[in-house]
Amino acid sequence: MSLFKNLSNGLVKENPVFALYLGLCSVLAVSNTISNALGMSVAVIIVLTVSNVIISALRKIIPSEIRIPVYIVVIATLVKIVEMLMQAYTPELYTALGVFIPLIVVNCIILGRAEAFASKNSVGASAIDGIGMGLGYTAGIFMLAAIRQLFATGALSLINPFNQAVIFDITIIPTQFTIPLFAQPAGAFITFAVLAALLEVYKQAGEKPAKKGA
Amino acid sequence: MNKKVVQLTLFLAIIASISGGLLSFVNSFTAPIINENAIAAEKVTLQLIFPNTEEFVPVAEFEDETGAILAIFEAKGAGYAYKVSRMGYANPIVMMVGISNDAKIVGLQVLELADTPGYGMKVGEPAFINSVIGKGTTDGLDLISGSTVSSTAAVTAINAARTHFNNLKGIDDDGSGGVITPPTPELGETIALNSETATLVTGNIIDTVVNGDETVYTVESNGYRVAEGYEGAKPNVFKVTVNTATKTVVSLEVLEMNDTVGIGDKVEHEVFLSQFVGLSLEDENSSVDVVSGSTRTSISAIRAVVTTIGK
Numbered sequence: 039m040s041l042f043k044n045l046s047n048g049l050v051k052e053n054p055v056f057a058l059y060l061g062l063c064s065v066l067a068v069s070n071t072i073s074n075a076l077g078m079s080v081a082v083i084i085v086l087t088v089s090n091v092i093i094s095a096l097r098k099i100i101p102s103e104i105r106i107p108v109y110i111v112v113i114a115t116l117v118k119i120v121e122m123l124m125q126a127y128t129p130e131l132y133t134a135l136g137v138f139i140p141l142i143v144v145n146c147i148i149l150g151r152a153e154a155f156a157s158k159n160s161v162g163a164s165a166i167d168g169i170g171m172g173l174g175y176t177a178g179i180f181m182l183a184a185i186r187q188l189f190a191t192g193a194l195s196l197i198n199p200f201n202q203a204v205i206f207d208i209t210i211i212p213t214q215f216t217i218p219l220f221a222q223p224a225g226a227f228i229t230f231a232v233l234a235a236l237l238e239v240y241k242q243a244g245e246k247p248a249k250k251g252a
Numbered sequence: 253m254n255k256k257v258v259q260l261t262l263f264l265a266i267i268a269s270i271s272g273g274l275l276s277f278v279n280s281f282t283a284p285i286i287n288e289n290a291i292a293a294e295k296v297t298l299q300l301i302f303p304n305t306e307e308f309v310p311v312a313e314f315e316d317e318t319g320a321i322l323a324i325f326e327a328k329g330a331g332y333a334y335k336v337s338r339m340g341y342a343n344p345i346v347m348m349v350g351i352s353n354d355a356k357i358v359g360l361q362v363l364e365l366a367d368t369p370g371y372g373m374k375v376g377e378p379a380f381i382n383s384v385i386g387k388g389t390t391d392g393l394d395l396i397s398g399s400t401v402s403s404t405a406a407v408t409a410i411n412a413a414r415t416h417f418n419n420l421k422g423i424d425d426d427g428s429g430g431v432i433t434p435p436t437p438e439l440g441e442t443i444a445l446n447s448e449t450a451t452l453v454t455g456n457i458i459d460t461v462v463n464g465d466e467t468v469y470t471v472e473s474n475g476y477r478v479a480e481g482y483e484g485a486k487p488n489v490f491k492v493t494v495n496t497a498t499k500t501v502v503s504l505e506v507l508e509m510n511d512t513v514g515i516g517d518k519v520e521h522e523v524f525l526s527q528f529v530g531l532s533l534e535d536e537n538s539s540v541d542v543v544s545g546s547t548r549t550s551i552s553a554i555r556a557v558v559t560t561i562g563k
Contacts, residue, residue, distance in 0.1 A: 104260050108267055115271035119278045126285035 044163060048170030054147045055178030056237045061147040064138045065179050066226040070190070073197045075183035076176070077131040081124065081139060083172030085116045086148050087165055090156040092116075094164035097157045109152045110143070117142045128199035147171060178233075185229050190221035294325065294335065294348070301350030301359030302327040315419075320412035322346070331358065332420070334413035338405040341367045345375060345405050349413045355389040355423055357410070365402075372402030380406070389414040389423055437518035440544030443554060445531060455559030456487070465497045471556040475511040476548035486510040488549065490556040499561055504528040504553065516549035524550065533561050 054060045061082075068074045092112050093100075100108050121139045124132045132139065142148065151171055156164040188194055192211035197204055219225045291298070291308050298308050311324035311332075323335040331352035337344050343366040350359035362376040374380055374396045380403065383394050393410065396403040417423070459470035469492045477485035489508035494501055506520045519525070527540045542550035 099263075101260055101263060104264055107264060111264070111267050111271055115274055118275055122275075122278050122282040122286070126282035126289070129286075129289045 041166060044166045045170040045173075048167065048172075048174035049177060050174075050237075051241070052171075053174040053178060053237065054150075054171055055175055055182075056234045057241075058147075058150075059234075060150055061145040061175065062230075064141060064145060065175075065182065066223065066230060068135055068138050069179050069183040069186055069226060070221055071187050072180060072183045072194060073199070074131070074134050075179045076196070077124075077128070077199055078135055078138065079172070079176035079179055081120050081135075081142060082145065082147070082175050083169065084120055085113065085142055086151060086172045086175075087168030089113050089116050089148055090151055090164040090168035091161055093152045094156040094159060094161045100157075105157065106149075106153075109149060113148055113152070114143045130197075130202060131199035147175060181233060182226065182229055185233075186220045186225055189217045190219075190225065192216040290323075291325065294323070294333075297348045297361050297363065298325055298327065298333050298350075300361055301333055301348060302330045305330045308333070314416060316412060316416060318408070318412040318415075320409045321416060324416070329353075332417055333359075334416065335363075336409035336413050337364075338409040338412075340365065340375070340405045341372045341399070341401040343367060345402065345409065347406065347409060349410050351389060351413065351417045353421075355417070355421065357385055357387050357389070357414075360384050360410070367399070367402045371399040374399050375402045375406045384410060389418050437521050437523060437546070438544040439523065439541035441547065442539050442541050443551070445533065445538045445540055445554065445558065455556045457559060458489075462496075465495055466493055466502055467496050467560075468493050469560040470507065471559055473552040473556040473559070475552040476516055476546075477511050479548060488516075488552050488556075490553060492557055492560045494560050498532065499534060500530050500532045501528045501557055501561060504557060506553075509549075511546070511549045511552075516546050518543045518546045519549050519553055524553070528553075528557055531557070531561070533558070 048054065050057075052058055055062070055065050064078060064082075068078045089109075089112055093109055096108070096112075117140060120142070121132075124135075124139060151167060155167045159167070184194060188210060192213050192215065193207060193209040195204060195207035217225075220229065287310060290310050295308065299305070302308075305327040307328040309326045309328065311326055314321065314324050320336045320338050321334055322337055325333045325335075327333055327350070331350060334349045334351070335346070336349055337346040339345075344364065345362070345367070346364035348359070348361040348363060349357060352358045360381050362381070365373065365376045367373055367375070380396055387393060393407045395407060455471045455473040457469050457471050461468040471490050471492055472487040473490060475488040478487050486508070488506065488510050491503075491505040491507050492501065493503045504525045506525070509517045509520060511517065521543070524541075524543050531538050531540070540550075540554055542554075
């Protein structure tokens, strides 16, 4: 598997959010603003990549009988470290993401990649897989957040989590035309379903010509 | 087989101890920053209460049975600040209460208050705040007439802070100060007091002290709880001072209130008791207003008076 294919795998074909339907709990919950979505994504990318690297490096010495408990200990430690760093350096983001930071531990993308990929592949490939899957997660949650924030508030804004400075804030839809439903959980489900359907259409359109050729 | 179990256990133990070590390392440099963040959010309020203090340390673990205390900050060398909250009339009331090391309330900052304008909102007005500031940790606090629910919530929250402070400093609260000063009761139905009413007499004089023209009677009179047959109910005891020459009431005091706490004991308020001063049965027009909501207890007081001046 080439490096690029390895990376792009997580972005489209095996996009964890829209193709594998993994880790939806946090995706639906924190995709209310793009600032929260990106903050969550960074946390997920770090945990996913580092846990992939550690588990891949240890794959030959971890006894297979207790591999799952070992993965969980590794992942939980990483999540706790990320949580403490966020609480210390980005307190507002920490408050906004709330319980979903500790819940990264049980995010099935991470345990799923540890079991399906990192435990069988080299350290380098596992790191690339972690970044690719993390970016796939980012792409998914960012699209969802951008659509929800745009329709719910009419504006797109990004805040620097370290100093609360506003990086950009553009109003696109006048406030009288906003749809508050998109800020609610129901809005998250509707947006998610539409995006998942669109990705499915795209994948099927890509497969048909390939079949004809074969 | 046994060897395998030992191997697996050891492996997990090693992994767990490595992760434990890592966590305590990260915690060692993030914990002080997290603490500072917790204070930074409150520091503006804290410095309004303790203007001369620079160093505030959050108290991480504390005991509070009431659940009113949200956070405690130690102002180094000055005292303690308590962030407290209680449900008001419509919304929670959140306040920061500062208590100095000499057990005085030195500051009260209302952080969140959204009750009825003109009523509950009085909790945030200087009149109430100034009535609290300067009080000791065992003194009673006054409620606000007309905003009983909101001011009771505020006082309850402040008392939670004071209880914690008193426990911390070993200050003995005899309970007298913690008692909330009752709000002014509303008066209701009017009861005529004249020679006819004297037939109602059911009071039981248990002590008489003659002192010149004035005679002091101690009278037992059955209140609500006795009349309703509550188990172990006792009659209320009143002290009635009567001028025997003019047959008028000089004063009425409540010695023992055995009716429902919070309802019957409203008759202990001056608004009700002062009505009896100068009252005489000879005057056919004399009357007394009962306390609204505690009619039966009010009547027990009236009976006690009638028993004495009817003699």
